[in-house]
Amino acid sequence: MKVKKQVIIATKNKGKAKEFEELFSALNVETLTLLDLDNAPDVEETGNTFEENATIKAEAISNMTGKIVIADDSGLVIDELDGRPGIYSARYAGEHKNDEENIDKVLLEMKDVPDKKRTARFFCALAVSGPNMDTMVVTGKCEGKILTERKGANGFGYDPIFFAIDPGKPMAELSSEEKNKISHRAAALNNLKPIINELFYR
Template identity: 40%
Template sequence: MTRRVLLATRNAKKLGELRRILADAGVTDIEIVGMADVEPFDEAPETGATFEENALAKARDAVEATGLAVVADDSGLTVDALNGMPGVLSARWAGSHGDDEANLKLLLGQLADVPDERRGAAFVCTVALVVPGAEPVVLRREWRGTLVREPRGSNGFGYDPIFVPDGETRTSAELAPGEKDAASHRGQALRALVPYLRELGQK
């Protein structure tokens, strides 16, 4: 019997990524559904101080509303020279949620005087798996790199065009989707979740 698991997102790319990762791992008894596949419910704003708090809150809200096992993630960019900011505020750094261009412009302005050798950063992703009646699983993964001064590439979103992963000369937005899936913070976190989802499917 296939078990439905809700990935608490409306982002088709995130849904596709988790489905691909499970298929590659040979997990066939889990069906990943998204927010568009369940009855609408009130979603609380992300007010946690950490990625872990936000991912857990999002997952618990969705479990309560749907009764399904839920995977939720929270991710963002932490910049060394800004003491880990924008962090959980990454998507609304310039004020309004999801304005990638404004966020990018503001961050580049804040880093204008920071020398190249101090422009270290990491993309962080925390995923939470909450199953009714069980202890939650929370996993965090990081993708280290440096920030360049001008955006490059069109394959990404958010801060991808200025983030060059360690060991690379291309920005995250210049990587092919498969390359990014294999290395990124979200790809790492979702792959780390596979054993837990495999076990869930076998129950």
């Protein structure tokens, strides 16, 4: 069988796209995103979980393109906020999806919460879908806590207010290389590797 070395990542988020490109380069797989496709739709996320939303996106884009597609749905889960912002992480402060406003909202809601109760995690679900195959989903997480103020200038999303337990630094102070070793997306991708190897190199 001819070796397949290209996969579509179902995202228009440039930050996510860059992380996937870096992560997949080690697997010798070329990544395209929805930014590379003409008239790529914005798939409505109607699921109630990260896993459901990732599956909806992967299957929709795979059906449209006829190619193997990986969709990510990820977000920040804060224990003190009963799991919020959760699946609404990108649009927590409104449908316009503004990172800074999302951070401001979380900091405001957490302003009187003591350090020991600021536990949180980044969670990622990856769904892989393609022609003549059942959709498969894997997950990954990164444990941490919510800082009381922004720290660091790297990353995107909630990274400036997330302190990663391992390696014991704010996420936004990590280099791309450091983040790709410990992030929720890296953990999910690690769980996806056996599936990728089977799909592309069987």
